[in-house]
Amino acid sequence: MLSLFRITEVSAHCDLPCGVYDPAQARIEAESIKAIIAKVADNDDPDFRTRAILIKEQRSELVKHHLWVLWTDYFKAPHFEKYPQLHTLFNEATKLAGASGTKGELDAAKADELLAKIDEIAAIFAETKKA
Numbered sequence: 001m002l003s004l005f006r007i008t009e010v011s012a013h014c015d016l017p018c019g020v021y022d023p024a025q026a027r028i029e030a031e032s033i034k035a036i037i038a039k040v041a042d043n044d045d046p047d048f049r050t051r052a053i054l055i056k057e058q059r060s061e062l063v064k065h066h067l068w069v070l071w072t073d074y075f076k077a078p079h080f081e082k083y084p085q086l087h088t089l090f091n092e093a094t095k096l097a098g099a100s101g102t103k104g105e106l107d108a109a110k111a112d113e114l115l116a117k118i119d120e121i122a123a124i125f126a127e128t129k130k131a
Contacts, residue, residue, distance in 0.1 A: 021074040023122040026066035026093075029059045030118055033102045034111035041106070053106070060103035063114065064094050070121065075128075083124050093117035 036056040040049050071090040080086050095101060096114040 021070055021125075023066070023070060023118055023125050026063045026070070027115065027118045027122065029062045029066065030097070030102070030111065030114050033059045033063070033097075034108060034115065037102075037106050037108050037111055041108075056106075057103050060097045060101070063097040063102070063118075067094050067097070067118075067121070070125070074125070079124075079128055083127075086121075086124060089117055089121050089124075093121060 033056050036052050036059070040052045040056075043049060043052070067090055071086075071094075075086060093114060096110060096117060097103060101110045102114055
């Protein structure tokens with residue numbers, strides 16, 4: 001069979017590279033993680049705790065996703081030249097959302113560290129938007 005169409009595979013954080021980026025998406029998920037950790041600490045019901053932990057793990061994955069999109073799609077070489085700490089910030093933030101951070105632990109201090117890293121990234125993001 002002869003095909004009249006050429007198929008090209010592309011990917012983006014949405015169905016169309018829209019150019020809309022904001023670290024607030026990661027921050028909202030991280031705030032949710034912190035709230036879930038507090039709710040789990042105050043609840044002895046094993047079913048509730050299991051459900052909450054699963055949701056916390058999903059939110060941690062979303063934090064990583066939103067950060068990766070910013071890291072790989074929004075920030076470009078000139079940003080990394082001007083803000084050499086960006087790679088380290090993103091690396092540390094995604095690790096804080098990972099298995100040794102909020103995904104794998106019920107540690108409110110880890111959630112606070114994650115929020116602080118996201119705030120540092122957000123401050124740089126805001127500076128780049130002004131430029």
